[in-house]
Amino acid sequence: MFWTGDLIARNAPVRRRAGPSEAPHIARGVAAYLGLAIGDALGATVEFLTPNEIRHQIGLHSEITGGGWLRLKAGKVTDDTTMSLALGESIIARGCVDALAAAEAFDAWMRAKPVDIGNTVRRNLIAFRTTGKPEAPASEHDAGNGAAMRVLPVALACYGQPENSVISANRAQAHVTHNSALSDAACETLILMVQDFLAGKDPVLVERERAQKLVSEFPVFAYDKRRRENPSGYVVDTMQAVFQSFFATETFEDCLIDVVNRGGDADTTGAIAGMLAGAYYGLDSIPKRWLKAIDENIATQCPAQARALLALPRHP
Ligand code: MN
Ligand code: MN
Numbered sequence: 001m002f003w004t005g006d007l008i009a010r011n012a013p014v015r016r017r018a019g020p021s022e023a024p025h026i027a028r029g030v031a032a033y034l035g036l037a038i039g040d041a042l043g044a045t046v047e048f049l050t051p052n053e054i055r056h057q058i059g060l061h062s063e064i065t066g067g068g069w070l071r072l073k074a075g076k077v078t079d080d081t082t083m084s085l086a087l088g089e090s091i092i093a094r095g096c097v098d099a100l101a102a103a104e105a106f107d108a109w110m111r112a113k114p115v116d117i118g119n120t121v122r123r124n125l126i127a128f129r130t131t132g133k134p135e136a137p138a139s140e141h142d143a144g145n146g147a148a149m150r151v152l153p154v155a156l157a158c159y160g161q162p163e164n165s166v167i168s169a170n171r172a173q174a175h176v177t178h179n180s181a182l183s184d185a186a187c188e189t190l191i192l193m194v195q196d197f198l199a200g201k202d203p204v205l206v207e208r209e210r211a212q213k214l215v216s217e218f219p220v221f222a223y224d225k226r227r228r229e230n231p232s233g234y235v236v237d238t239m240q241a242v243f244q245s246f247f248a249t250e251t252f253e254d255c256l257i258d259v260v261n262r263g264g265d266a267d268t269t270g271a272i273a274g275m276l277a278g279a280y281y282g283l284d285s286i287p288k289r290w291l292k293a294i295d296e297n298i299a300t301q302c303p304a305q306a307r308a309l310l311a312l313p314r315h316p
Pocket of ligand 1: 079080116267
């Protein structure tokens with residue numbers, strides 16, 4: 001749909017393009033959310049395949065075709081996108097990130113029988129049902145990527161806020177299922193990177209100030225050595241694959257194709273890389289064939305939620 005002016009846009013905000021009146025950070029936030037969904041849908045086809053299996057079965061995987069072990073219809077997304085949307089809704093309803101509201105939103109999401117769910121997410125949401133406590137016990141074993149894959153609503157809701165309040169907002173949602181130092185470090189790095197790109201920062205600076213800072217604090221995240229293929233759900237594998245793809249490519253499309261063809265937890269690396277690439281390269285960089293392929297509901301909800309989160313009152 002083309003941008004046809006305010007009057008029509010007000011009646012039909014669906015799939016509205018960034019108009020001349022939309023601030024750049026809002027357009028980038030919308031692109032980040034669509035990028036998350038596109039990476040999820042693209043990667044789901046090859047989740048748990050090795051790069052070799054992808055080469056033999058598909059060649060270069062570059063189209064949103066559905067299928068995969070979840071037997072998805074083309075354009076359908078998985079938990080990475082739907083947990084983000086559930087979290088975002090809870091943030092909008094409360095006006096801020098709230099641990100109990102997030103836990104209740106995730107619990108309702110789990111009851112609705114999502115197509116996929118991580119083991120750590122399931123275990124700690126079941127514990128929440130018993131204890132009513134929206135914080136999982138700290139565990140270095142809960143260092144999966146399940147909290148990192150759903151950080152985008154926090155980045156948008158807390159855009160422009162001081163770093164310490166961004167960090168505590170994230171921990172409120174992350175610790176519902178993943179109370180681990182490595183998960184926290186990954187989540188916080190991703191959120192601050194998205195916010196940097198919303199503000200128009202240069203990726204060279206962002207790599208130095210965010211990605212390399214993460215590595216200096218937690219050397220296990222070092223991503224400059226061998227190519228990370230077949231990344232598991234361990235948040236360190238995920239971040240290494242995403243950083244390698246994102247910093248070594250120069251377009252949204254190349255970044256996503258590179259990361260999902262590494263196989264492994266490809267819907268999640270795709271979702272996270274898509275979020276960063278959307279935030280940095282912007283809406284116009286997203287291939288139209290991918291935008292068209294995304295499930296209609298998701299293609300409507302993601303931009304609407306991005307705008308609503310960025311419109312929340314800021315709490316300095
Ligand atoms: Mn998934
Ligand atoms: Mn996954």
